[in-house]
Amino acid sequence: MKITDAKxxxxxxxxxxxxxxxxxxQGVYGLGDATLNNRETLPAAYLRDYLIPNLIGMDPRRxxxxxQFFYRGAxxxxxxxxxxxxxxxxxxxxxxxxxxxxxPVYDLLGGKSREAALVYAHATGADLPDLMDxxxxxxxxxxxxxxxxxxxxxxPTASYAVPDETGSTGDYITDxxxxxxxxxxxxxxxxxxxxxxxxxxxxDRFGPDLKILHDVHHRLLPxxxxxxxxxxxxxxxxxxxxxxxxxxxxxxxxIRQHATTPIAIGEVFNSIFDCNxxxxxxxxxxxxxxxxxxxxxxxxxxxxxxxxxxxxxxxFHGAPSHSPISMAAQHHINAWAPNFxxxxxxxxxxxxxxALFPSEHRLEDGLFHVSDAPGLxxxxxxxxxxxxxxxxxxxxxxxxxxxxxxxx
Ligand code: KDG
Ligand code: MG
Numbered sequence: 001m002k003i004t005d006a007k008x009x010x011x012x013x014x015x016x017x018x019x020x021x022x023x024x025x026q027g028v029y030g031l032g033d034a035t036l037n038n039r040e041t042l043p044a045a046y047l048r049d050y051l052i053p054n055l056i057g058m059d060p061r062r063x064x065x066x067x068q069f070f071y072r073g074a075x076x077x078x079x080x081x082x083x084x085x086x087x088x089x090x091x092x093x094x095x096x097x098x099x100x101x102x103x104p105v106y107d108l109l110g111g112k113s114r115e116a117a118l119v120y121a122h123a124t125g126a127d128l129p130d131l132m133d134x135x136x137x138x139x140x141x142x143x144x145x146x147x148x149x150x151x152x153x154x155x156p157t158a159s160y161a162v163p164d165e166t167g168s169t170g171d172y173i174t175d176x177x178x179x180x181x182x183x184x185x186x187x188x189x190x191x192x193x194x195x196x197x198x199x200x201x202x203x204d205r206f207g208p209d210l211k212i213l214h215d216v217h218h219r220l221l222p223x224x225x226x227x228x229x230x231x232x233x234x235x236x237x238x239x240x241x242x243x244x245x246x247x248x249x250x251x252x253x254x255i256r257q258h259a260t261t262p263i264a265i266g267e268v269f270n271s272i273f274d275c276n277x278x279x280x281x282x283x284x285x286x287x288x289x290x291x292x293x294x295x296x297x298x299x300x301x302x303x304x305x306x307x308x309x310x311x312x313x314x315x316f317h318g319a320p321s322h323s324p325i326s327m328a329a330q331h332h333i334n335a336w337a338p339n340f341x342x343x344x345x346x347x348x349x350x351x352x353x354x355a356l357f358p359s360e361h362r363l364e365d366g367l368f369h370v371s372d373a374p375g376l377x378x379x380x381x382x383x384x385x386x387x388x389x390x391x392x393x394x395x396x397x398x399x400x401x402x403x404x405x406x407x408x
Contacts, residue, residue, distance in 0.1 A: 001026055003060050006052045006092075008034075008044045009380075011388030013352035014176075016040040017323040019380055020047060020088040022096065024060055030095035031380050032088030033292055033326035036080055037319070038174060038395055043084040051085055061100070063093035067298045080293040083270040090296025091329045091376065098375035105332035105376055109301070116367035117334040119318075119345035120145035120213055120238075126158070127151050128198050130166040132205060142365035145211035145238060145342055148202055152194050156185035156401060160217040160408075173319070176393040184396045186219060186406050196231040203235045211238040211342070213264075218242045218407040219398075222251040229259035238342070239264040239286050239315065245407050246274070252283040264288050267317035271295065272303050279303075279310050286315035286341050292326040297333065304337050313341030320346045324357035328376040331361060335370045343368060356384045 005023045010016055018040050020032040034043035051070060058066055070086050071077060098105045106112055121138045123146045125131025131150045138146050151162045158164045161172050175182055195214075202212060214237060220228060225243035232240065241264045244251040255263060264286035269275050270293045278284050287307045291300045304314055314337055316330045327345070334340050345368060359378040360371040371377030398406040 001059055001061060003055050003058050006047075006055055008047050008052070009382070009385045010040055010044050010390045011385065012323065012356060013350060013388065015321060015323075016390050016393070018044050018084075018088070019323060019325065019385070020092055021380060022055070022060065022089070022092040024096060028096050028099045030060065030092030030099070031325050031376065031378060032090070032092035032095070032296070033323040033329075034084045034088035035321055035323050035326070036084045036293055037321035038393055039081065041390065042081045043088070046081060046085040047088065051089060055089065060093050060096045063090060063097065063298060066093060067296070071295070078271045078273070080268070080270045083295045083299070084293040087292050087294065087296035087299075087326070090298045091291065091325060094297045094329070095375040102374050104370070104372050104374060105297070105329070106335040106370060109332065109336040112335045113338050114335065114340065116364070116369045117331065117340060117343055118145060119143070119343045119363065119366060119368050120147055120211065122147050122149070122161070122346060124149045124162050124172070125151060126163050126166040126168070127153070128201065131198075132202070135202065135206060135210075139206065139210065144209070144366040145213065147213040147215060147241075147344070148199070149215060150195070150198055152187070152190050154190050155187055157183070159184060159186060159191070160215070160219070173395060174321070174393045175396070176391045179392045179394050181394040182396045184398045185401055186398045187401060188220065188224060191219070192224065192228060196228065196235075199232050199235045199237065208236070212236075213238050213241060215241040216243045218245040220244055222248075222254045225251070226255045226258040229255050229261040229263070233259055233261055237261055241265065241288065242267070249275070249277045249283075252278055253281070256283045262286065264315050267319075269294060272299065272306065275303065276306065279307050279312050282310050282312070284312055287312050288315050288317050290317035290322060290326065291329045291333065292322055297329055300333060304333060304339065308337070308339035313339045315341045316343055318344035318346065324353065324359060324361070324378050325376060325380070328359065328361060328371075328378045331368055331370040332376065334368070356381055
């Protein structure tokens with residue numbers, strides 16, 4: 001069996017999804033997602049210029065050897081661009097393998113360990129009452145877990161993922177007006193004065209059953225993060241996410257020494273070598289890799305297995321930048337992984353997105369039911385794809401009030 005061709009598509013409804021379609025001489029095709037938010041053209045170029053010309057003629061059933069060929073074969077290894085490109089190939093090969101075996105990918109991994117997987121939504125507010133309304137709306141829809149992000153009183157601009165004005169909804173992460181980023185101004189002192197009490201108010205209002213998550217988005221220094229994690233212990237967070245920048249694995253040790261608040265990190269990691277010390281030293285509780293830029297199912301599974309040895313559960317990244325293809329790959333791992341924790345999930349299900357990526361996967365009462373269709377269980381409509389072109393966009397950048405550049 002041989003790979004005969006592969007195509008890359010960039011675009012989508014309100015997002016630049018990078019979709020890979022691999023064709024074979026047996027008529028079976030596979031789909032992968034290489035979307036790297038705000039840098040989408042780069043994995044697409046790596047696929048088109050280098051990986052696809054090498055892929056043609058290979059046997060798609062040999063997904064492990066193909067992964068090793070691209071990873072070990074590249075002298076300059078790792079990094080989100082390369083790993084997103086390998087990830088897309090790998091997902092597409094698992095999709096093909098599942099279709100050939102007439103089995104859903106979760107069965108190839110070892111079968112279902114649960115009937116449905118817990119997900120969390122994003123509640124956000126320009127201020128605390130606005131956030132409370134947003135949380136209440138998600139609870140009404142059946143969500144059992146909600147990430148909460150709030151505008152901070154006195155902060156010169158809205159901070160990470162919150163709107164400027166109350167009552168608005170939408171994506172506050174990517175601005176599609178061009179590649180020059182907007183600037184957010186950040187003030188750690190105001191954040192630390194406000195946020196612990198706000199989280200305590202949320203717990204009082206919604207009671208003990210709600211799973212409350214909060215994302216610091218890499219903004220604190222290790223000592224500040226340790227103090228924050230300690231201050232919010234009585235809230236009983238499900239997790240505190242990205243308290244410090246992801247590059248420094250040792251920073252998490254200080255937090256662990258001072259607080260029992262569960263810690264989640266890893267959405268910017270792209271290899272097992274970004275988190276092996278964190279996991280082996282049991283400094284975190286949840287690993288937040290994304291199957292997309294952690295090298296696909298083949299590499300993500302190695303991270304999940306290492307995590308399982310050390311009581312670390314999964315909490316895969318699921319920002320709306322991931323297409324339904326990589327989300328499906330994650331849902332299959334979630335169905336199988338013995339150490340599954342939770343899945344970040346933002347409903348992409350607009351009619352346009354469903355038309356582009358038809359599938360039988362479904363969310364019900366805050367739980368995700370993976371489709372039993374062979375392979376990943378998502379299709380891709382090329383005629384629909386022709387309606388969308390690449391749109392340049394950017395995350396904001398963050399500065400302190402004196403102009404110093406800070407972590408987004
Ligand atoms: O592209 C960046 C986003 O994916 C990221 O900011 C989202 O932190 C994020 C999250 O937890 O979803
Ligand atoms: Mg995050």
